Amino acid sequence: MTTPVTLSDAACRVLNTADPAEKVRLTYAYAHEWRAGNIAEIGTSSPPDRPARPVKPVLCPPSDMPKRSAGGGKRRTNLIHAIAHIELNAIDLAWDAVARFAPLNLPKAFYDDWVRVAEDEARHFEMLQNRLVELGASYGDIPAHDGLWEAALNTNDDVLARMALAPMLLEARGLDTTPATVERLRANGDDATADIFELIGEEEISHVAAGVRWFEYVCEQRHLPPTPTFKSLVRERYKGQIKPPFNVPARTQAGMRADYYEPDCAAKA
Known part of the structure; x- marks a missing residue:
């Protein structure tokens, strides 16, 4: 993997990566490179309006989402999947903030914060995906909605x-x-x-x-x-x-x- 020249370039690579596992891997790698100083410049790469997404889950209106609860069985799986989908979106939201607002020349601490947030969200997604696997499911098995990214747009x-x-x-x-x-x-x-x-x-x-x-x-x-x-x-x-x-x-x-x-x-x- 070639290290991106700038942080906004790294952010855009994550945003343009559809596969969730690869999105997580790149997030960890670029966060490490930023903290180590191997990525030193913020840059001005333009992020996409929408991040790349895998074929599944199918995105539906919030009103069409399956029932979820903290009980057992399918509704619990639906709950975990819904939160996993939020965490995947949150990875992209953090990287989008890095790239989209790079031209504002905010203090470096702004970019430090959102790189750290992206790394946290990647770890949260991994934990939830692993829990889904333990319960016999996987991310993408259940429809999800696009409400969080609508707020980004x-x-x-x-x-x-x-x-x-x-x-x-x-x-x-x-x-x-x-x-x-x-x-x-x-x-x-x-x-x-x-x-x-x-x-x-x-x-x-x-x-x-x-x-x-x-x-x-x-x-x-x-x-x-x-x-x-x-x-x-x-x-x-x-x-x-x-x-x-x-x-x-x-x-x-x-x-x-x-x-x-x-x-x-x-x-x-």
Whole structure:
């Protein structure tokens, strides 16, 4: 494997790789090369609007998705597969942030953060894929939806919008839902899956924190008030509804103040 000249070139190679296993392998390799200094320049390679995807899973509207739950049998497999699909998309979201916003000349720490996030998401995907295999399934066996990448397409024009919708809204929502899912998995005797979900939930806190950190940095650069700006972006660019309960301890640990999501943001978002 030839090491890419720039980090944005590496990001685009990952984004243009369809095979999930190869996407994970390249993510690990390029993250290592970046930290080692073998990739030293950010560069300005242009990312695709959509990352390459394998033939399976078939992508369907969210309303057509199979039922999933933390119980046993097929619904548990559906749940694990759905989260694996989110983690695969999250690998691409992190690399897309690296390449798409490279021309902004943000501090190196911005790119450090999203390379690290991509590596975390790759590991999360691997853990979930391995768990699917243990249960007699594999990634691609079950239909999935493209909702997460729709949020990416809707924020391609503005790093501030991307930070608001991806880590601060969607990933933060994962912080809210994970504890109850872990509890149900353990109640149903599936500690193996619960352990994976719990670890993912803990590590996602730092991803939300990265979103908050760079959202507030860009707000400062643009002389914008963070909370009203976040709420305005949510109203303008997010069509779904997210309601309490919120995982306040996890959000607080991520540096996300309550005024970002309560009370009027909770009512709208």
